[in-house]
Amino acid sequence: MQTKAMELPKVGSIGEYIRDQRKQAKISLRQLATQAGVSNPYLSQIERGLRKPSAEILNQIAKGLRISSQALYVQAGLIEDREPDSDVLAAMRADRTLTERQRQVLIDIYESFRKENHVEAPAETERTSQNAWSEPEPQGVDAVLAEEGLTSSPNGGIKPEPKEG
Amino acid sequence: MQTKAMELPKVGSIGEYIRDQRKQAKISLRQLATQAGVSNPYLSQIERGLRKPSAEILNQIAKGLRISSQALYVQAGLIEDREPDSDVLAAMRADRTLTERQRQVLIDIYESFRKENHVEAPAETERTSQNAWSEPEPQGVDAVLAEEGLTSSPNGGIKPEPKEG
DNA sequence: CAGACGCGTTTGCATTTGCAAGCACCGTGA
DNA sequence: TCACGGTGCTTGCAAATGCAAACGCGTCTG
Known part of the structure; x- marks a missing residue:
């Protein structure tokens, strides 16, 4: 047997x-x-x-x-075998210096740009499956930026870094 | 906090x-x-x-x-040693679907995020030592965005849902 | 004030991981 | 025939995971 x-x-x-x-x-x-x-x-x-x-x-x-x-x-079924989409998206997802929130903002902006240029989006990822989540992801470039709190003010979420020199 | x-x-x-x-x-x-x-x-x-x-x-x-x-x-330290990431900046620069303006916007935002996180130069990936992008524009992120004229419209059909439901 | 609802935390316990020790089997050599 | 070293597999057992129930705390409502 x-x-x-x-x-x-x-x-x-x-x-x-x-x-x-x-x-x-x-x-x-x-x-x-x-x-x-x-x-x-x-x-x-x-x-x-x-x-x-x-x-x-x-x-x-x-x-x-x-x-x-x-x-x-x-x-082991612990990682979804996702399609290798754009290199930029892959790099963003692999970047460990970004918070997940920032990553999503960056991805949203990037995809907005591609839509602007009429570039077909590659295999979409799990982002599209918005479950019953309390907070819907804001779309639009400034919307996502406002979400992060770094848009209107010159130092909204960013330190007023006095750039050297 | x-x-x-x-x-x-x-x-x-x-x-x-x-x-x-x-x-x-x-x-x-x-x-x-x-x-x-x-x-x-x-x-x-x-x-x-x-x-x-x-x-x-x-x-x-x-x-x-x-x-x-x-x-x-x-x-969790379970993947760390993998061949993790093609650099985000490198991928952005190599992307042919972006205009130069859009590319610069993305790079600026990415840089802002890293500043927020107090991340220095991309020294985490040893193989990618291309920090040629010198200093980003000192203007705020929204200024860069406004220059592109993409404040809120790039993706139609998506409603700017007012958070705080 | 009592009661209900939310938050994060603590406690006790069933289930599981992960290992040391030992088992059965096979090939080699004296 | 035994003894030696190799393979992979089974057996208890300490330690950990992961959860249900309950706790203390704060807030809102009657």
Whole structure:
């Protein structure tokens, strides 16, 4: 009876993926466990879909396999495998120096520009699915800016930085 | 009253990041807990750093906050080493769908955000060392926008919903 | 004043993660 | 035949996650 891992399909996929990657690397289970810093039996259970590894363990396994953590997260269903839209959008989303609010503002402005230029928007993201949220996202360039509180005044949300020199 | 000290380079205090994002979204702890599908007390403990949420919970919180899961993972120190980001500025400059004016607006806004966050030059990405854009315009963000004449109209069909419902 | 509703927090407990120890199996060699 | 080293798998058990219930606090309403 080929047990198709019907009990835990979600973690089953990640386990299969890990095992497959391990086989491709041609290393034993114990070896990967050592490299990843997790115990051998636990890795065995993970590969067979009996356990649901935490993000930390997942990250360590990714390191041990020398593969990207994101690939594992996608397999684990923890990251939506979104389409690679514009480079600018991707870069904005990956930027860690922005708050999420600022990021959304920037994305809104960018898409406004593209609409102005009649550029077809690439695969839209989850932004369009506005759930029953108490605060609807304001649209329009100055609207989103006002949302952040940095539009009207020269130093609304921005420090009156006396630019040097 | 968010901690103005430093929020971005702090890796490990995922709770502070979540709480900060929640405050920015102006929603209560219980509301976020409901939206994220986690219990209120557990979310409270997560925000205060008393518990380490699993990847699944992290993902649900990201969904509840409507921010990218990857941002949370980065904050949790689970993705950090990945090949993370093509620089936002580089992507903006490489974008052929923007006019030069629009590009400059985006860059200025991006710079304003970074100043808000007290982020220095884009030194986080070691490979992208192109800070050729020297000094941004000292005028306010709205001034730059007004110069483009895109104060509120670029996207028709979207109503400037008055917040404060 | 009592009662209801909101907030964030604390407490006790079921469930789970993740590991140390041990199991069964296979190939090699004396 | 045993002993040695290798593979992966199963078994208890400490520690942690994650939640339901309840608490204290402030505010609004009668």
